[in-house]
Amino acid sequence: MDLKNKVAYITGGSKGIGFGVAEKLLKAGMRVAISGRTLKTTEQAAQYLGDSQNVLALESDVTKLSDEKAAIEKILDTWGQLDVVLANAGVGHFAPIDQMSDEQWHQMINTNLNGVFHTLKASVEALKKSKGYYMTLASLAGTNFFASGAGYNATKFGVVGFTQAAMLDLRKYDIKVSTIMPGSVATHFNGNEPDEKDAWKIQPEDIGELVLDLLKMHPRTLPSKIEVRPSRPDKK
Structure with a gap:
């Protein structure tokens, strides 16, 4: 894919x-x-990115299909096309299943799982036109279960299954579909504040490089499910 514009x-x-x-x-x-649940946060992020002509800040709650449809419409009105979609929004609550609340369970299901469906449902016709690329951000928790992870595991296992089935549905339209499954990443996820203690982890820009690698791959080849983890564990 020629990425210019x-x-x-x-x-x-x-x-x-x-x-x-x-x-x-x-x-x-x-x-x-870029979208988030509040326009203020995405506008601040857009300012940090520093390229006002090529960045569009959007407010969208992925748990609502109507929000995602409005976001896609705004993108098409602004730039006239859509070539790549990364369904990245996610939340995590970790507790033994007997202690997990109904609210925590449904927030994860609605954001992590329903959200990827809403994002694809809203964007798929535009991706058909561009013969584009749809990616989901899953996790190694989508193939490895762990204690206190029942809700998160359920959503990420679901994201992996959803994405792989969607890949089979959409490749006849020349839409490429992949799921990226990272291990430990240095982010604000689950209340973490990234600092030097996270230096051993995958960095967000590393995932960015991976996305670029996927976009630049010869169109005859599709890495449909990519596991990525820190090269070495934390030296405690």
Whole structure:
């Protein structure tokens, strides 16, 4: 894919992995729309990205299909096309299943799982026109279960299954579909404040490089499920 002036949409793009990917795509010459649940946070992120002509800040709650449809419409009204979508928005609550609240369970299901469906449902016709690329941000928790992770595991296992089935549905339209499954990443996820203690982890910009690698791959080849983890564990 020639990336110059191609248009990407990243959900949850105001910080963490989404922000790191946005930075890399902009440097590669792309136009990037980022969304979050509040316009204030995405506008602040857009200012940090520093390329006002090629960054579009959007407010969208991925748990609502109507919000995602409105976001896609705004992107098309602004730039006339959509070539790459990264469904990145996600939340995590970790507790033994007997202590997990109904609210925590449904927030994860609605954001992590329903959200990726809403993002694809809203963007799929535009991606058919551009023969574009749809990516989801899953996790190694989508294949490895762990104690206190029942809700998070359920959503990420679901994201992996959803994405792989969607890949089979959409490749006849020349839409490429992949899921990225990171291990430990230095982000604000689950209340973490990234600092030197996270230096051993994958950095958000590393995921950005991976996304670029996928976009630049020869169109005859599709890495449909990519596991990525720190090269070495934390030296405690």
